[in-house]
Amino acid sequence: EPEVTQTPSHQVTQMGQEVILRCVPISNHLYFYWYRQILGQKVEFLVSFYNNEISEKSEIFDDQFSVERPDGSNFTLKIRSTKLEDSAMYFCASSERTGPNYGYTFGSGTRLTVV
Amino acid sequence: AQKITQTQPGMFVQEKEAVTLDCTYDTSDPSYGLFWYKQPSSGEMIFLIYQGSYDQQNATEGRYSLNFQKARKSANLVISASQLGDSAMYFCAMREGGRGYSTLTFGKGTMLLVSP
Numbered sequence: 001e002p003e004v005t006q007t008p009s010h011q012v013t014q015m016g017q018e019v020i021l022r023c024v025p026i027s028n029h030l031y032f033y034w035y036r037q038i039l040g041q042k043v044e045f046l047v048s049f050y051n052n053e054i055s056e057k058s059e060i061f062d063d064q065f066s067v068e069r070p071d072g073s074n075f076t077l078k079i080r081s082t083k084l085e086d087s088a089m090y091f092c093a094s095s096e097r098t099g100p101n102y103g104y105t106f107g108s109g110t111r112l113t114v115v
Numbered sequence: 116a117q118k119i120t121q122t123q124p125g126m127f128v129q130e131k132e133a134v135t136l137d138c139t140y141d142t143s144d145p146s147y148g149l150f151w152y153k154q155p156s157s158g159e160m161i162f163l164i165y166q167g168s169y170d171q172q173n174a175t176e177g178r179y180s181l182n183f184q185k186a187r188k189s190a191n192l193v194i195s196a197s198q199l200g201d202s203a204m205y206f207c208a209m210r211e212g213g214r215g216y217s218t219l220t221f222g223k224g225t226m227l228l229v230s231p
Contacts, residue, residue, distance in 0.1 A: 033218065043160070043206060043221040056218060089158055093219075100148035100212035101167055104219055106160035 002026040006092050006107035013082055013114055021077045021110045023092030032075045033093040033104060082114045119207050119222035126227050128197045136192040136225045138207030146212030149190040154204040166190055197229045
């Protein structure tokens with residue numbers, strides 16, 4: 001079954017450093033998403049991406065975050081200057097289409113720890 | 116207002132028994148989809164079951180069924196014959212259809228523990 005692949009599975013970084021989280025969505029999916037989950041809390045939407053541009057973003061997705069689809073397969077989330085509160089599980093997801101009938105396929109997540 | 120409410124922070128069930136995990140939702144959009152995801156301790160998000168707002172019948176997928184009561188805006192997940200491997204966090208989520216780029220909104224989750 002097709003899957004969304006995320007790398008790395010774990011990353012530890014120092015406060016103030018830049019990190020890039022990588023994702024390979026399912027090949028025929030057109031819509032891509034990043035979510036985060038702070039330990040023990042709910043899963044929160046960060047950003048959606050379609051046709052090489054951001055289609056929607058949440059209040060969490062401020063100027064220190066950016067997303068990119070550098071080639072035909074990868075989808076990346078960059079955090080420019082990490083803060084302690086950025087420590088969370090970050091999920092990439094993709095869906096074939098938008099609309100209420102289409103759920104997401106999630107990757108296994110990247111656990112980011114900022115020290 | 117919360118779009119998805121899961122009022123049970125934790126639930127306990129014995130193996131082989133059935134369990135119901137509650138979910139209520141809030142939307143004024145006539146077109147929406149409701150989803151349940153399972154998150155085991157390893158962290159990944161696993162899709163379980165989907166119910167569309169216009170579906171006439173309750174969704175079923177193996178041991179999972181969705182008790183969809185549209186008038187009450189509830190979409191409870193029923194797991195029959197619980198197994199030890201069902202111990203996990205369960206999230207209810209909704210995607211509304213009114214806007215072009217609707218996103219999936221999650222509830223806070225219910226932790227299910229299945230005992231032998």
